[in-house]
Amino acid sequence: MKPAVPFLMLLTLCEALHAQPQWQVDSASVAFEITNAGLPVHGTFAGLEADVRFDPDDPAHSAILASVDASTVDAGIGLRNKHLRKRDYFYVNRYPRIRVESMHIEQAGADAYLGTFLLDVKGVQREVAVPFTFTSHDRNGRLSGTFTINRLDFGVGESSLILANDVTLSVILDVSRQDPR
Amino acid sequence: MRTILPLSALCGLVVLAFFFLAPRAPEAFPPERFEPEIPRTWDSTALADFVLPLPDTSVNVQVPSEDYYYSLPARVIYKTYPVYHPDYEPEGYLDSLRQREPVDVFDPSKLVTEEDWIRAGELVFDAPHFILPLDSPLGLSGRIAIGAPMTREGIFPGAFYVVTEGGLRLGAAACGSCHTRVMEDGSIIKGAQGNFNLDRLRVHAEARTLQLPETALRMTDRTLYCAPWIDHPSQTQLDTLTRHGFIAAHAAIPDGVLLRQGTNHAYPARIPDLRGLKDHRYLDATGHMRNRGPGDLMRYAAFNAHVDLLIRYNTFIPEFGEHEGPLPPPGTFIPPFPPGGFNRFTDAQLYALARYLYSLEPLPSPHRYDEATLAQGERVFIEEGCVTCHTPPLYTNNELTPALGFIPPEDHFETYDIFDASVDTDPGLALYTRRGTGYYKVPSLRGLWYRGALLHDGSLTTLDELLDPKRLDDDFVPSGFKGAGVTHRAVPGHPFGLELSEADKAALIAFLKTL
Numbered sequence: 001m002k003p004a005v006p007f008l009m010l011l012t013l014c015e016a017l018h019a020q021p022q023w024q025v026d027s028a029s030v031a032f033e034i035t036n037a038g039l040p041v042h043g044t045f046a047g048l049e050a051d052v053r054f055d056p057d058d059p060a061h062s063a064i065l066a067s068v069d070a071s072t073v074d075a076g077i078g079l080r081n082k083h084l085r086k087r088d089y090f091y092v093n094r095y096p097r098i099r100v101e102s103m104h105i106e107q108a109g110a111d112a113y114l115g116t117f118l119l120d121v122k123g124v125q126r127e128v129a130v131p132f133t134f135t136s137h138d139r140n141g142r143l144s145g146t147f148t149i150n151r152l153d154f155g156v157g158e159s160s161l162i163l164a165n166d167v168t169l170s171v172i173l174d175v176s177r178q179d180p181r
Numbered sequence: 182m183r184t185i186l187p188l189s190a191l192c193g194l195v196v197l198a199f200f201f202l203a204p205r206a207p208e209a210f211p212p213e214r215f216e217p218e219i220p221r222t223w224d225s226t227a228l229a230d231f232v233l234p235l236p237d238t239s240v241n242v243q244v245p246s247e248d249y250y251y252s253l254p255a256r257v258i259y260k261t262y263p264v265y266h267p268d269y270e271p272e273g274y275l276d277s278l279r280q281r282e283p284v285d286v287f288d289p290s291k292l293v294t295e296e297d298w299i300r301a302g303e304l305v306f307d308a309p310h311f312i313l314p315l316d317s318p319l320g321l322s323g324r325i326a327i328g329a330p331m332t333r334e335g336i337f338p339g340a341f342y343v344v345t346e347g348g349l350r351l352g353a354a355a356c357g358s359c360h361t362r363v364m365e366d367g368s369i370i371k372g373a374q375g376n377f378n379l380d381r382l383r384v385h386a387e388a389r390t391l392q393l394p395e396t397a398l399r400m401t402d403r404t405l406y407c408a409p410w411i412d413h414p415s416q417t418q419l420d421t422l423t424r425h426g427f428i429a430a431h432a433a434i435p436d437g438v439l440l441r442q443g444t445n446h447a448y449p450a451r452i453p454d455l456r457g458l459k460d461h462r463y464l465d466a467t468g469h470m471r472n473r474g475p476g477d478l479m480r481y482a483a484f485n486a487h488v489d490l491l492i493r494y495n496t497f498i499p500e501f502g503e504h505e506g507p508l509p510p511p512g513t514f515i516p517p518f519p520p521g522g523f524n525r526f527t528d529a530q531l532y533a534l535a536r537y538l539y540s541l542e543p544l545p546s547p548h549r550y551d552e553a554t555l556a557q558g559e560r561v562f563i564e565e566g567c568v569t570c571h572t573p574p575l576y577t578n579n580e581l582t583p584a585l586g587f588i589p590p591e592d593h594f595e596t597y598d599i600f601d602a603s604v605d606t607d608p609g610l611a612l613y614t615r616r617g618t619g620y621y622k623v624p625s626l627r628g629l630w631y632r633g634a635l636l637h638d639g640s641l642t643t644l645d646e647l648l649d650p651k652r653l654d655d656d657f658v659p660s661g662f663k664g665a666g667v668t669h670r671a672v673p674g675h676p677f678g679l680e681l682s683e684a685d686k687a688a689l690i691a692f693l694k695t696l
Contacts, residue, residue, distance in 0.1 A: 037563040037573075077566045079676065083602035087594065162572055 020053040020062050023141060023175035030068050030171050034151070035164040043075035043084075045098065052143070052175055056134050059105040059113050064143075066173075067099040089156050095122045103127065111135050115145070121154035132171075139177040146170045215295040219532040220476030222483050223250040231480055232470050233463075233597070235494075236587055236612055236619035240410050243493040245508060250488065253511045253525040258287035258308045261341035261352055264321055269335020281344045289529040295536070302537025305530050306360075306371070309341050309352025310486060311520050318386035320351040326389070327381045333367025339377050354379075356482070356534070359439060359452050362631060372455040372541040374632045380434035380449075388428060398427045401518050404490060404499050406445040406614070413613040415447035429665035435642070437634025438662050442499070443469075443489060443616040447664055448609035450616070451639040454628050459539035461625065462579045462598060466637040467611050468622040478538060479531035486526060487519045489615075499615070543627040550691040558692025561685045565678045570600060570623045576696055581620035584611035585674070589619065606674030610637055630694045638662050640672045644690045650679040 028048040034041050047069025054062040071092040073084045085092045099120040108114040108131060115130045132145030148168045151157055159165070220227070225247055235242065262278055265271070287305065292298050313319060323329075324337045331337050339358030343350045362373035387393060393401075399422045407419050418426070430446035440449045450466050458478070464470045470481050490500040491508060498504045500516055516522055526534070550558075562568055572578045580600035583589055585608040589599055600623065611617050621637055635641045639661045641652065651657055652672040659672050678689060 037568045039560065039563045077677075079602055079604060080566050080569065083569075083600070086601035088601055160572075162568055 020055045020058070022178040023052040023054060023143075023173075024178045025050045025052065025173050025175050026140075027174045028172065030169070032167050032169045034167045037162040041075055043073060045069065046072035046074075048173075050173065052173065054105075054134065054143070056111075056136065059107055062102070062105050064102040064105070064115070064117075065100075066171075067097040070096055070098050088158070091122055100128075100130075119149065119154075122156060124154045126153055141175045141177075143173040143175060144171070212294045214293050215298065217295075217298060217532060217536075219528050220474075220479060222476070222479045222526075222528050222531050223247045224476070227476055228480065230471070230596075231477055232484075233468060233618040233620070235615075236617055237410060238590070240494050245488065245491045249491075249508055249511070250483075250525060253488070253523050255527045256308070256524050256530065257283075257285050258304055258530060259343045259345060259352070260284040260286045261307065261309065261343050263334075263336040264324070264340040264342060264351075266325065266331055266335040266337065267321075275342070275349065278342055278344060279349050283344045283346055287530055287533070289533075292533070298533050298536050299540045300537075302533035302535070302540075303371075305356075305526065305534040306537055307341070307355050307357040309343060309358075310354040311352065312343055312345060313351045313353055313520065315342075315349055315351050317351045317353070318390040319353050319382055323382050323385050327378065327385050329377050329382070330363035331367070332363060332369055337377075338363060338369055339375070360455050364631065370456075370544065370631060372458075372538065373628065374437050374452045374454045374634060376436045376633060378434065378436050380431040380438075380440050384428050384431045387424075387431075395422075395424045395427075397517065398422065398424060402427060402430075402446075403502070404518050405442040406440070407497075407499065408445075408494070408613070408615045408617075409497050409503075410495060411613050411617075415445050415609065415613050418447075419445070426665070433663065433665040433667075435634065435639055435661050437632065437642075438639035441616075442485075442487070444610060444614050448607075448614050449638055449662060450610060451634045451637055454625070454632060455538055456541045457543045457575070457625055457627050458541065460575050460579075461577070461622075463581060463622045465616055466622055466624070467614075467616050467618045468581045468597075468620050469616045469618055475532060475535035475539065478535040479528065482531055482534055483525060487523060488525065490516075490518070491523070494615075543625075544631075546630045546695045548630055548691070548694040550695065554688050554691050555695065557685065558688035558690070561678070561681065561689040562692055565681070565689070567677055570604075571626045576626035577623045580623050581618070582623060583620055584608035587612060587619035604675045606636060607638065607640075607672075626693060626696050629696055634661055636661075636672070636675065644693055645686075647675070648678045648681060648686050648689070653679070 025048060028050070030045040030048060032043050045068040048066060050064070050066035052064050054064060070090045071085055073090060074081055075084060084090055090098070101118045102115050103118055104116040106114050111133045113132050113134060115132060117128050117130050118125055119128045128147055128149055130145045130147040132143055134141060134143050146168060148166050150165045151167050152159060152165050157163060228244055265274065287301055292301055316322070320340055321337070324340060329337055338361040339353070339355060341352035341355070343352040357371060358377060359375040359379065360372055361375050361377070362370045363376060364370065387398070399419070402422055403419050408416055431440060434440055434449055437452055438449050439452050440446065444450045453466065458472070461472055464472050464481050470484070471477050472481070491498060496503050496505055498508070511523060570578050570580070578600060580598045582600045583603045585603050585605045587603070587608065589601065593599055606621065611619055611621055633642050635647055640659045640663070641647050642660045646652060646660055652659070655671050656669050657671055658669045663670060678686065681689065
């Protein structure tokens with residue numbers, strides 16, 4: 001009965017995920033940095049929604065799904081933000097959210113993990129490697145990761161004489177356990 | 182007897198010996214002839230996407246046909262002579278000019294090198310569009326009366342004496358009339374934003390001398406500025422224009438700004454700086470026309486030498502008003518404007534003009550500041566986001582920004598260079614005039630050090646003012662264009678650098694003045 005095999009695998013996976021501790025995001029910081037004309041420009045996104053099912057002792061069966069509101073992009077100058085929301089950059093009318101979904105997470109050291117995520121920006125999906133740490137105390141935890149992408153891979157702006165291609169994103173999630181102990 | 186040669190004779194012998202014994206210079210080769218491929222100015226294919234569409238795309242715009250354009254009489258580029266202030270005029274100057282014969286100075290067969298073409302283009306640049314009576318109030322008397330800028334030699338740039346077949350005349354309204362700046366020391370910068378005020382001269386001529394009937398004033402200004410498909414007070418007021426309104430509107434135009442045909446009384450245009458033009462993708466503050474090479478610049482000059490008054494917008498033709506039928510053949514009508522009737526530059530003349538304009542490079546700034554100040558200014562320039570639109574090395578990103586309220590149509594993003602964020606300046610010129618496209622061009626900041634009119638309408642004249650947050654207030658008194666009867670108003674938009682410390686502001690201004 002071949003069709004039953006994938007179904008059973010999926011069921012097993014769901015069971016495993018279901019068993020993972022679920023974390024509620026209490027506060028989040030999603031920041032980015034890019035070099036413009038030789039100087040760093042700092043910016044943020046807000047409106048994070050996340051489903052964090054993460055067991056520090058069993059990262060392989062953990063899953064993280066998160067998204068931010070693309071229209072909240074804030075790079076410090078009002079008109080720049082307005083431009084970043086337009087089609088040249090994030091085209092928020094058509095692609096209102098920037099999403100990230102874990103594909104695989106593995107232990108990389110004490111409190112350190114390496115996640116392979118599917119990042120969806122402006123309708124373009126690409127795998128990205130995200131090293132992150134997870135520390136917890138009692139029922140509170142902090143997930144913190146930094147990674148770099150090439151904005152041109154996602155059609156965010158065009159090649160520029162002054163604006164770098166690489167953007168470094170830093171994500172910090174302060175979380176608390178949702179499920180009963 | 183021994184003969185002793187005197188020293189001078191000895192020197193002479195040495196020189197002679199050197200002359201005969203020195204290796205002879207190689208025979209000078211004649212310069213290689215430059216054979217330009219001159220684009221066809223009125224090329225239907227090139228014209229089709231040369232002019233940007235109006236914001237109101239329901240208007241059917243038709244330019245004159247190739248046949249019509251080439252049936253216009255060709256211009257003669259007469260030799261011109263400077264107009265001096267009387268204190269500087271050589272004795273017997275005008276009498277000597279009256280003895281001269283007319284000379285056509287533009288002969289393509291005599292242009293051998295590329296440099297020859299560029300020099301010939303300068304003659305076209307300074308060729309007057311209007312040939313007027315010698316005592317025209319647009320000439321010497323008017324320029325003295327309005328205090329027009331003059332060079333250290335006492336010459337009024339942009340005004341000329343011309344010897345024609347009909348005798349000595351006044352020449353006015355050359356390209357160079359508006360695009361020549363007289364500096365404080367009496368030197369000139371050709372191609373820069375000019376500081377001769379044509380509108381002030383028109384007011385002077387009308388008020389003191391011409392005294393044209395009100396209907397004639399109205400007709401002329403409707404020809405120049407009317408766009409009847411636009412339902413906006415700045416347009417409808419042209420229908421009831423009075424003499425007082427005419428004078429007030431033109432008197433309100435400051436130096437460096439012009440009520441160019443296709444603008445209107447409420448929304449004039451800053452005179453653009455032509456230095457560095459070859460690197461700019463769009464022409465006019467509204468990006469009205471494209472600049473893809475010399476051919477486009479030729480087309481721009483052809484339109485602006487008043488052929489644009491023959492464009493049909495639905496049933497409206499600026500020169501004729503509401504006009505259903507075909508254009509009357511050239512030579513069959515005497516227009517009230519332009520004086521002397523319609524004609525055209527030849528393609529060779531326009532090509533030379535384009536090559537001359539493309540040869541005008543930005544000039545190095547004479548301003549000097551210490552390195553620390555300039556580094557600080559450059560840092561502010563980057564941090565405040567100026568660098569995004571005014572990107573080095575051109576100090577423009579060569580893009581068009583939508584005017585406040587204009588939403589670019591989908592196909593524009595594929596066709597034009599759009600920076601899809603409005604800087605929220607006054608949208609009038611872009612939306613309510615014949616030159617309107619819905620956009621403003623990002624101007625280059627190169628040469629900012631000598632310009633006197635800033636923003637698309639010259640409402641501000643200094644960088645201090647541009648960076649002053651008070652300009653956003655309704656009780657602000659702009660130093661530049663305010664509008665007829667307006668004493669104070671806000672100058673909105675372009676909200677950059679408005680919260681700088683005094684030190685950062687001074688450093689930014691220093692940096693900008695070196696570009």
